[in-house]
Amino acid sequence: MPTMVEKLGLKSNPFEHYTAETEPHIAEYAVRPPYLQAIVARALARTPFILFGDRGAGKSATRLTLFNEIWAKKETEVRPLVVNFVDFTAALPSLRKGAVPEDELIGEIAYLVIEQVLSWLASLTDQERAEYTEALNEDEVNLIIALLKAFYLSRPEMDRQRTMSDALRLLNRAWKTKSVLWASQRWDSLSGIVAAVIDAFTKKQAGVEVQAPVEKLLKSLAGTGGATSRTILQKLVDFVKIFPFSGIAILVDKVDETDVTQNSADASSRLVHPILAHVQLLEVENFSWLFFLWTQIKPYFESEKFFVRLDKIPHATIEWDDKFFAEMLDSRIKYFSNGKLRFADLFQPEIDVAEATRSIISISMRSPRELVRVMDTIVVEHDMRNASNPAGGLLTQQSIEEGLDKYVKERISAVYPEKTLGQIYRLQDIVFINKDVQSAFRVNSQSARTKIKNWEDAGLVKRTGTRAPEGDQGGQPPYEYTIVDTRVERLITRRLIKLEEFTGTPTDEPEQADETAS
Structure with a gap:
């Protein structure tokens, strides 16, 4: 029998691609997401913005559309250098230990900005590239060499080749006017052009009269603390303005998609908090931070633990x-x-x-x-x-x-991890209170609170009200919680999976058993 796609005469399955990055013709049928124009305006004005949203709500689609739209502008138009910050691999070792130092994140930003400029230079014709590289004055050469040495050439060459290929592909997709030129070149050939550009810059450093200013710049970039972070961002702005860019717009996305943060709003908050908590970093002239963050992170920024001055940062929630x-x-x-x-x-x-x-x-x-x-x-x-x-x-x-x-x-x-699912599956209903958790796991009230907090942190449940105190003694009304993930709700109400199918959560072994628990 023909498939439904064949029966209806469709080009192909309209639903085979799940992410904006993998949909080759998405521009032909995409519905423009809310807040897109507001974020594009922020990027062009080089001012900060935070877009909160649930997973799959279109944050990455909005980011990619923004990236493509700005790169599609003509060089004669005012536009910032738009850079994606979506890979947090380098920061995860520090995050596992507790916190990511601010200077570690700023160093990663510097690397990405330099890489994006080099990628852009590689996309030009030899003549176009020469117009920029041969017209540099001494101060510009010194700044470029110092930044290359401090933040780019210090990385292993294998790492640079990998990230450069990714940057070239993304830029090629966004920059439609250059696609014909790039189509005739392999990515390794383009990487070779980048290496030649770097070599041309470094060869300009000849003699003590050039080396001394570079070394002085390197020392100013190698300090520690917030003042240095701000200085680095200012130097990066000076760097990109050597070329036809009005400033920098950093697009921070996929914060909650690492193996450390994917089920923890707490860890996700810790990852970006050093930047958002340092208001002065958000106020560097011509440097814009645009964050695309999981909705579950917002309550943490509103609490004392990871407090962020959201009243000073324009933000919205995508719905x-x-x-x-x-x-x-x-x-x-x-x-x-x-x-x-x-x-x-x-x-x-x-x-x-x-x-x-x-x-x-x-x-x-x-x-x-x-x-x-x-x-x-x-x-x-x-x-x-x-x-x-x-x-x-x-x-x-x-x-x-x-x-x-x-x-x-x-x-x-x-x-969700199977352990978390196995735990929530042991509850008898999608609405529950602390006492229900105590009974299901044979634990005391504090242990039950810890479990509920972990479920909240994963975005699985929310506090939705209170219940009247039980018995005649009165007391504090217990909080009522609801499973808010409709997928989990369907699993439980339709009993689609047996508890024993969840590995890692034995049904006959209580956690921190407490004889007083009822």
């Missing part, structure tokens, strides 16, 4: 309404059907498409990325289960329910 999701789904189907179909045309006539859409949106946690993933699972499962059914071309209610079950069972273990 999508049902109208957006409907438009998003229709746009995809319209593109993949050459304008012939809409999302509703995927379903059998008897299906209440509005209700089905609401269910799918709910299970996706109102995330554009997860919504695409859910639909892919539904379509693939539908085709598999109806492979021999001539009448099974369009989606049925059974297809929807079975697809949603399949999605939550397969997806949830990639979102």
